[in-house]
Amino acid sequence: MTSVAANFRGSLVAMVTPMHPGVAPDTALDWQALARLVEFHIENGTDGIVAVGTTGESATLSEGEHLDVVQRVVALVRGRVPVIAGTGANSTVEALRLTRGAKEAGVDACLLVTPYYNKPTQEGLVRHYTFIAESVTIPQILYNVPGRTACDMLPETVVRLAQVPNIIGVKEATGDLTRVGRIRRDCGAKFLLLTGDDATAREFMLQGGDGVISVTANVAPRAMHELCERALAGDVAGAAAIDEKIGALHKTLFLESNPIPSKWALHRMKLIEAGIRLPLTWLSDRFQPEVEASLRMAGVLNQV
Secondary structure, eight states, X not given: OXXXXXXXXXXXXXXXXXXXXXXXXXXXXXXXXXXXXXHHHHHTXXXXXXXXXXXXXXXXXXXXXXXXXXXXXXXXXXXXXOEEEEOOOSSHHHHHHHHXXXXXXXXXXXXXXXXXXXXXXXXXXXXXXXXXHHHSOSOEEEEEOHHHHSOOOOHHHHHHHTTSTTEEEEEEOSOOTHHHHHHHHHHOTTSEEEEOOGGGHHHHHHTTOOEEEESGGGTOHHHHHHHHHHHHTTOHHHHHHHHHHHHHHHHXXXXXXXXXXXXXXXXXXXXXXXXXETTSOOOOGGGHHHHHHHHHHHTOTTOO
């Protein structure tokens, strides 16, 4: 891969947005913890940071807060790894404003989730993404996660959108590995093909994908980086060995709605405070032992 998309391979963390302690509609953002998380990822080999994606509670941040987090992440990273801003919305106008703001903040690319709840047609998706891409000259990555949006962007729609010059790739989070070969074949080798499903990420890359925008990387960044290195190099056994160690995390970090378990895990690792915004709540007591067991299995509690 010798295109702009080549800058975004490997383990890209879908980073949580840290907050001060509390569960409320307006829990305050924690800037010191944000700086800690950025350094934690840089030190542990994360290949790129996604700021205020859906894992970053984008749906509950105001536009001002959203862009403030993006600006701060860009400043904290200081060009050491690529920064991708989540700028999707179910309003085309809002997504356009966020994408423009992210470009002004100096991000390397934008990640735009399919419009949620209003369930656009495939033609509506083409027009939505094309309008934003033609309005803001920054690399843009499509994001398909029908389990959260109730909108499935079909491979043939991805192929159509791949013809738009600054749409450089897709985050395909269905977990459907049959889509990998089809999108790769029809969109070409230079089109960035990322997964958003940690449980199938290893096989996704072995089948020709370029990397993962990962929830698991929030708590196990070194292991996810090494897994991606092995898988992208075609090292089947090496990638499998790493995945076996962290595989439980791929499941336990989704025992309740993402990012609830990830935030609890990072708090347990003493990297962030116990803060989250309604309507999300703190991880239920009954799930905490299982998440902790997976952290211990992955060996991450001893790293901080």
